[in-house]
Amino acid sequence: MYLDLQTYTRPATMAEALAQLAAPGAAALAGGTHLNVHGHEHLRAVVDLQALGLAGVAREGAKVRIGAMTALTGLVAADLPAGLAALGQAADAEKNRAVRNRSTVGGRISRDRSNGRVATALLGLEAEVELATGGPDGVTRVDLHIASRLHDVATGAAHGVVTAVRVPADVRWSGYLASQLSAVDAPSADVAVSAGPRGVHIATGGHGRGAAGTLALPTTAAAATALLANPPAGDSWRAALREVAVAELPAHGDALVSGDYRRDLAATLVIRLVAACLAAHGGAA
Numbered sequence: 235m236y237l238d239l240q241t242y243t244r245p246a247t248m249a250e251a252l253a254q255l256a257a258p259g260a261a262a263l264a265g266g267t268h269l270n271v272h273g274h275e276h277l278r279a280v281v282d283l284q285a286l287g288l289a290g291v292a293r294e295g296a297k298v299r300i301g302a303m304t305a306l307t308g309l310v311a312a313d314l315p316a317g318l319a320a321l322g323q324a325a326d327a328e329k330n331r332a333v334r335n336r337s338t339v340g341g342r343i344s345r346d347r348s349n350g351r352v353a354t355a356l357l358g359l360e361a362e363v364e365l366a367t368g369g370p371d372g373v374t375r376v377d378l379h380i381a382s383r384l385h386d387v388a389t390g391a392a393h394g395v396v397t398a399v400r401v402p403a404d405v406r407w408s409g410y411l412a413s414q415l416s417a418v419d420a421p422s423a424d425v426a427v428s429a430g431p432r433g434v435h436i437a438t439g440g441h442g443r444g445a446a447g448t449l450a451l452p453t454t455a456a457a458a459t460a461l462l463a464n465p466p467a468g469d470s471w472r473a474a475l476r477e478v479a480v481a482e483l484p485a486h487g488d489a490l491v492s493g494d495y496r497r498d499l500a501a502t503l504v505i506r507l508v509a510a511c512l513a514a515h516g517g518a519a
């Protein structure tokens with residue numbers, strides 16, 4: 235809801251968009267599923283990104299480039315390499331169709347709090363974020379690791395317009411799993427795993443606040459990732475993985491679930507997802 239909105243613009247060039255966004259009280263408008271809802275009563279200008287040609291999915295060399303204005307529905311329908319299955323699964327896990335049709339990949343990694351899903355999947359796939367910064371005198375492209383982008387957004391340090399995310403096309407397999415109170419709730423915990431030439435990557439996320447009031451971000455479970463790169467023989471990796479995952483995952487509690495419960499749930503999801511992926515892909519990480 236906007237109580238003080240003075241202007242709505244739909245720029246045709248990135249230079250115009252950046253100049254308009256530099257005005258006090260201006261915000262970028264993508265799908266509007268967050269911006270149009272609440273908490274933005276102070277906004278004086280919205281700069282609609284829809285005419286900038288930022289939607290679409292394309293192969294670019296060793297990467298797949300996903301335009302920031304690609305809606306979650308577009309991500310589900312995209313002809314992605316099989317190894318990037320986690321992306322479609324995370325987008326499809328957003329069961330509210332109205333939200334899935336409108337909310338965009340760029341919006342998912344630009345709001346002041348990430349509840350996971352596409353953000354978790356992008357972290358599990360070691361995505362790069364492409365930003366446009368600058369103004370009328372020139373537009374500069376900046377590339378950031380997804381973890382830096384999510385951190386900047388959560389700490390209020392984000393700048394520029396997200397133009398795309400890029401994920402490696404040579405990932406062998408990936409998957410996404412979430413647990414939530416109901417089909418339309420944000421996940422209490424979610425997990426993405428990928429395996430490829432650069433090793434195994436695990437990311438977890440979910441709705442929650444840290445003890446100090448900090449907002450929970452999707453987290454890269456580094457020790458669990460290292461363990462899976464060289465797993466113990468047989469089935470003992472499950473117990474070993476639970477131990478390292480519980481030891482390193484943050485315990486963000488909120489009104490819905492306690493921090494301990496969320497951490498235990500995330501560890502369980504990691505084990506289930508890894509087991510399912512290993513079974514589906516011949517047991518090789």
Ligand SMILES: Cc1cc2nc3c(=O)[nH]c(=O)nc-3n(C[C@H](O)[C@H](O)[C@H](O)COP(=O)(O)OP(=O)(O)OC[C@H]3O[C@@H](n4cnc5c(N)ncnc54)[C@H](O)[C@@H]3O)c2cc1C
Binds near residue numbers: 271340347
């Ligand atoms: C019923 C419902 C369920 C929801 N469930 C979830 C959930 O499970 N997980 C979750 O994370 N969110 C959820 N949301 C919140 C919302 O849908 C997401 O945050 C969504 O991804 C926002 O995307 P959007 O394209 O609609 O962005 P908008 O609402 O247009 O913008 C969101 C924010 O991102 C900024 N922004 C958008 N695009 C860009 C860009 N390209 N570059 C720079 N800044 C940009 C905007 O300025 C704004 O601050 C839910 C919302 C509703 C209404």
